[in-house]
Amino acid sequence: MNDTVLKINDLHAEYRTDEGTSSVINGINLSLEKGETLGLVGETGAGKTTTALSVMRLMPKKTGFITGGTIEFEEEGNLLEKSEAEMRAIRGHRISMIFQDPMTSLNPVIRVGDQIKESFKIHFPDLTGDEMDKKVDDMLEMVGIPASRKNEYPHQFSGGMKQRVVIAMALSCEPELLIADEPTTALDVTIQAQVLHMMRELKRNLGTSMILITHDLGIVSQNCEKVAVMYAGTILESGTAEEIFGQTQHHPYTTGLFGSIPDMNKPTDRLSPIDGLMPDPLNLPEGCVFNPRCPHCMDICRTEAPKNKILDGSHMICCHLFDDRNPNKEEAENE
Amino acid sequence: MNENIEYKARSQFVSVLYRLKKNRLAMLGLAVLLIMAAVALCAGFIADYDKDVIGQDTANRLQGPSAEHWFGTDQFGRDVFARIVYGARISLTMSIIAMLIAVAIGAIIGAIAGFYGGFRDNILMRIMDILLAIPPMLMSISIVAALGQSMVNLLIALSIAYIPVFARVIRSSILSIKDQEFIEAAKCCGSSDRHIIFKHIIPNAIGPIIVQATLAMGSTILIIASLSFMGLGVQPPESEWGTMLYEGRDYLRQAPYLVLFPGTAITLAVISLNLLGDGLRDALDPRLKN
Amino acid sequence: MIKYILQRLAMMIVVVLGISFIVYTIMNLTPGNPAQLILGQSAPPEQVAKLEEELGLNDPFFVRYFNYITDMVRGDFGESYQTGLPVFEEILSRFPTTLTLAAVAMFIAALVGVPIGVISAVRQYSFMDAASTVAALIFASIPNFVLGLILMLVFSLNLGWFPATFLNNPSSYVLPAVTLCTATMATLVRMTRSTMLEVLKQDYIRTARAKGAEEKSVVLHHSLRNALLPIITVIGVDFGYLLGGTVVIESVFAIPGLGSLLITSIRMKDTPVVMAAIMFVTLAYSLVNLIVDIVYAYIDPRIKSQYERA
Numbered sequence: 001m002n003d004t005v006l007k008i009n010d011l012h013a014e015y016r017t018d019e020g021t022s023s024v025i026n027g028i029n030l031s032l033e034k035g036e037t038l039g040l041v042g043e044t045g046a047g048k049t050t051t052a053l054s055v056m057r058l059m060p061k062k063t064g065f066i067t068g069g070t071i072e073f074e075e076e077g078n079l080l081e082k083s084e085a086e087m088r089a090i091r092g093h094r095i096s097m098i099f100q101d102p103m104t105s106l107n108p109v110i111r112v113g114d115q116i117k118e119s120f121k122i123h124f125p126d127l128t129g130d131e132m133d134k135k136v137d138d139m140l141e142m143v144g145i146p147a148s149r150k151n152e153y154p155h156q157f158s159g160g161m162k163q164r165v166v167i168a169m170a171l172s173c174e175p176e177l178l179i180a181d182e183p184t185t186a187l188d189v190t191i192q193a194q195v196l197h198m199m200r201e202l203k204r205n206l207g208t209s210m211i212l213i214t215h216d217l218g219i220v221s222q223n224c225e226k227v228a229v230m231y232a233g234t235i236l237e238s239g240t241a242e243e244i245f246g247q248t249q250h251h252p253y254t255t256g257l258f259g260s261i262p263d264m265n266k267p268t269d270r271l272s273p274i275d276g277l278m279p280d281p282l283n284l285p286e287g288c289v290f291n292p293r294c295p296h297c298m299d300i301c302r303t304e305a306p307k308n309k310i311l312d313g314s315h316m317i318c319c320h321l322f323d324d325r326n327p328n329k330e331e332a333e334n335e
Numbered sequence: 336m337n338e339n340i341e342y343k344a345r346s347q348f349v350s351v352l353y354r355l356k357k358n359r360l361a362m363l364g365l366a367v368l369l370i371m372a373a374v375a376l377c378a379g380f381i382a383d384y385d386k387d388v389i390g391q392d393t394a395n396r397l398q399g400p401s402a403e404h405w406f407g408t409d410q411f412g413r414d415v416f417a418r419i420v421y422g423a424r425i426s427l428t429m430s431i432i433a434m435l436i437a438v439a440i441g442a443i444i445g446a447i448a449g450f451y452g453g454f455r456d457n458i459l460m461r462i463m464d465i466l467l468a469i470p471p472m473l474m475s476i477s478i479v480a481a482l483g484q485s486m487v488n489l490l491i492a493l494s495i496a497y498i499p500v501f502a503r504v505i506r507s508s509i510l511s512i513k514d515q516e517f518i519e520a521a522k523c524c525g526s527s528d529r530h531i532i533f534k535h536i537i538p539n540a541i542g543p544i545i546v547q548a549t550l551a552m553g554s555t556i557l558i559i560a561s562l563s564f565m566g567l568g569v570q571p572p573e574s575e576w577g578t579m580l581y582e583g584r585d586y587l588r589q590a591p592y593l594v595l596f597p598g599t600a601i602t603l604a605v606i607s608l609n610l611l612g613d614g615l616r617d618a619l620d621p622r623l624k625n
Numbered sequence: 626m627i628k629y630i631l632q633r634l635a636m637m638i639v640v641v642l643g644i645s646f647i648v649y650t651i652m653n654l655t656p657g658n659p660a661q662l663i664l665g666q667s668a669p670p671e672q673v674a675k676l677e678e679e680l681g682l683n684d685p686f687f688v689r690y691f692n693y694i695t696d697m698v699r700g701d702f703g704e705s706y707q708t709g710l711p712v713f714e715e716i717l718s719r720f721p722t723t724l725t726l727a728a729v730a731m732f733i734a735a736l737v738g739v740p741i742g743v744i745s746a747v748r749q750y751s752f753m754d755a756a757s758t759v760a761a762l763i764f765a766s767i768p769n770f771v772l773g774l775i776l777m778l779v780f781s782l783n784l785g786w787f788p789a790t791f792l793n794n795p796s797s798y799v800l801p802a803v804t805l806c807t808a809t810m811a812t813l814v815r816m817t818r819s820t821m822l823e824v825l826k827q828d829y830i831r832t833a834r835a836k837g838a839e840e841k842s843v844v845l846h847h848s849l850r851n852a853l854l855p856i857i858t859v860i861g862v863d864f865g866y867l868l869g870g871t872v873v874i875e876s877v878f879a880i881p882g883l884g885s886l887l888i889t890s891i892r893m894k895d896t897p898v899v900m901a902a903i904m905f906v907t908l909a910y911s912l913v914n915l916i917v918d919i920v921y922a923y924i925d926p927r928i929k930s931q932y933e934r935a
Contacts, residue, residue, distance in 0.1 A: 056835055058831060058834055058835060062749075062750075088837045088838075088839060089837065090837070091834070091835055091836065091837040092835060092836035092837035092838075093837060096835065097835045099828055099831060099832060099835070100828075101828060104827065104828035104829060105828045105829055105831075105832045106829055106832070107829040107832070107833065107847055107851070108829070108851065108925070108926070108927060109850045109851055109924065109925060109926060110846075110847070110850075118833075118836060118838065119836050119837070122836060122837045122838060122839075123837060153926040153927070153930070155926065155927045155930065156930065166832070169832075169836065170835075461643075462643070464640065465640055465643035465644055465647065466647065468640050468643075468644055468865075468907065468910065468911060468914075469644055469647070469648075469865075469903075469907055469910075470865035470866050470868065470869035470906075470910065471869070472866070472869030472870065472872065472873075473865075473868070473869045473872070473903060473906060473907070476869075476872065476887065476891070476903075477648055477651055477652070477899070477903050478651055479891075480652075480655075480887075480891040480899050481651045481652050481653075481654045481655045482654060482655075482656075483656065553766065557768050560768055560770075561768060561769070561770060561873045564768075564770050564873065564876070565872070565873060565876050565888050566888075566892070567888070567891060577768075577770075580770065580771065580774070584774060584877075587774060587777065587778050587782065588778070588782050591778055594771065594774045594775070594778070595775070598767075598768065598771030598774070598775070601768050601771060602763070602766050602767045602768065602771065605766035605767075605768070606762060606763065606766040609762060609765060609766055610762070
């Protein structure tokens with residue numbers, strides 16, 4: 001279990017618009033082993049989707065730019081150095097992505113079967129038409145849709161069904177890496193559970209690694225081996241699911257995130273949300289990006305960006321509270 | 336929060352103007368239109384109507400452009416420049432009046448249809464649909480054909496042709512704002528329907544109307560000129576751009592400028608109106624701009 | 626699907642009836658006495674009165690309208706005041722020319738306008754995009770007849786490439802069709818461009834790219850089909866403008882089509898011919914829009930199933 005599928009090193013990305021340049025990813029590091037699921041957690045606007053699009057090299061052409069770092073994928077090496085044609089061969093074949101909203105992810109004027117078949121046409125052009133049709137049927141059956149419905153159009157499917165089609169499409173070429181960007185956010189809660197269950201099964205059967213982007217900590221705890229908490233383009237804390245959900249030492253932001261989830265076992269009057277808003281990416285605060293909202297903010301947090309600190313095992317926290325220089329370190333760790 | 340609200344209330348108009356000012360093409364269109372309007376207003380100082388515009392001077396017929404006659408003279412020795420200047424008067428006034436009539440009547444029809452809905456809406460809008468199924472050019476031609484060729488009849492024809500366009504625009508903007516809370520609030524305060532229509536709905540619908548009117552004014556100028564060109568609109572010796580082309584086309588080979596100058600005048604007016612209209616639309620709804 | 630077509634057809638018949646009523650009403654406002662017109666100013670009053678009776682001019686308005694419509698359905702549009710010949714045959718002999726002209730112009734406009742719009746959208750802000758935007762603006766604003774006269778001056782009077790008089794051969798159609806198509810072409814360029822830009826932003830385009838689809842397939846296969854709906858709407862609407870525009874163009878190039886017949890008849894106050902010509906054009910326009918409605922359903926499966934369910 002120790003083949004690294006994806007390794008992101010010090011990735012930087014920004015959007016350039018008329019209003020200015022917003023740094024959406026500011027030096028993130030991630031790694032993913034074969035068969036693992038990494039949960040990428042954070043609020044809307046934290047840069048999760050941009051991270052995914054960077055891996056796919058699908059940032060919006062005229063506004064999105066990757067400005068530094070490397071993304072290494074299996075034996076392919078740095079994806080950022082690939083030509084567009086090389087990337088096309090990887091996209092949909094070795095790395096697939098499931099987008100947020102199944103309602104709009106399918107082309108409304110093309111039959112769903114043909115939309116799945118397109119992947120085979122692109123990546124396995126040598127297959128005969130019959131073989132492709134057979135594969136399309138298999139994929140649909142695999143995600144629990146009768147193959148007879150392949151001639152229908154997306155509008156004839158419900159939201160959950162559409163997401164199944166999207167998943168079938170993404171898995172059709174048995175990718176090594178699947179990036180799922182909030183795959184269930186747009187779905188009803190009951191459908192969410194079904195889809196997630198199905199994704200777990202499929203992933204196990206195909207041995208696919210997965211990056212699961214979500215803001216739902218519940219989904220992460222049930223599906224992921226590894227977790228990374230993202231905020232304003234930086235990863236504030238990462239580790240195994242046990243480390244993030246079990247340990248007592250956390251980044252104040254992670255603590256805040258958990259504080260906004262109701263706990264069934266504790267009597268509480270109200271939830272404790274994190275005060276304030278995500279900083280404007282056009283104008284990030286100096287020092288630690290979380291400092292304006294942090295309840296433990298110290299002077300150093302306003303001037304100096306904290307370094308990644310490995311606590312134990314793979315548990316990483318990026319916060320001055322856990323820095324060796326912090327005189328109140330012990331206190332923070334025991335909190 | 337308070338600042339925010341104030342900003343919003345003021346911003347609608349100011350930010351539209353600001354965005355419009357930033358749009359160089361739209362400002363160019365506006366400038367050209369203003370110059371044309373100024374020239375049309377001052378036509379009396381630029382040339383003498385009786386002498387230069389309709390007065391014939393056969394000794395000086397078909398003279399090419401010169402210092403004395405900037406755009407040359409036509410087959411009756413009339414000064415082309417003076418005729419174009421007076422032509423601007425006719426084209427601009429007629430299209431503005433036609434738009435005003437069409438907007439006024441269209442607004443009433445659209446407001447009734449949109450505000451009351453139901454049966455009245457159905458009947459009125461079906462009639463508008465039928466009117467819209469006749470291309471404006473043909474509509475104008477048939478009205479002029481029936482009523483006879485005159486300027487007033489052309490005006491009536493143009494107004495009728497554009498009433499359904501405005502009725503639709505106004506109806507749809509009313510439908511989109513009718514259920515918003517400030518209208519509900521006004522109703523709760525006991526405002527009369529008429530009061531709501533005039534004080535709340537019309538001011539909110541004015542943006543799309545101005546855009547549509549600007550763009551439609553361009554089409555009206557085209558239709559006026561086309562009808563005059565076919566001898567169905569403004570009649571000679573009156574100087575209208577289309578009429579000038581109608582009279583000048585027989586001299587296409589000897590004196591192409593008789594066609595080119597009035598043709599350029601029409602094109603310039605229409606381009607400017609289109610630029611301004613597009614600019615206004617983008618300024619009113621920046622999301623539409625690509 | 627048949628139900629959908631029938632529904633549209635029924636709607637079209639209602640619209641055409643409505644148009645005929647409006648046009649008939651307008652034409653009825655024409656000052657002057659048709660009987661007098663036919664017989665000439667010097668005709669004795671008894672003769673005029675007799676003809677009035679024969680023509681049914683003394684019947685109430687609605688009776689006359691009803692008679693007109695029932696005759697029209699049978700292909701009887703009355704007789705020309707000028708020639709005394711059946712209007713229907715005169716129109717039928719001239720209509721093909723006008724329809725060919727409008728159809729050729731539409732064909733050129735779509736064949737050139739849509740690809741230019743697509744390229745402008747794909748290469749947004751490029752030189753090509755800017756150039757086509759400016760050209761579209763100019764061509765949308767030049768009056769047909771001015772452009773027609775200029776083209777005629779340059780290409781037939783000066784260069785002699787095309788005949789200056791209409792000879793009813795293909796080369797006679799070139800200049801009129803090119804002149805006629807420009808405004809529609811300009812609209813199509815603008816419409817295609819803005820729709821394509823909108824479609825290219827959609828999530829399903831990103832999905833297609835994520836599948837590894839080539840740009841060519843993304844543009845042609847995934848985007849263009851979604852952008853076709855508004856494009857076809859423009860084609861339908863503008864066909865009406867083209868038919869209206871032929872009236873002017875026929876006058877410029879002296880083409881013996883429906884338009885020139887219409888203009889002469891208006892000058893002669895030949896109301897039956899005017900009425901029939903306008904009815905023919907609007908009928909053709911309505912038919913084109915019926916076809917557009919049907920094409921919609923084939924392009925967008927959502928519209929089709931909406932009607933199949935209903």
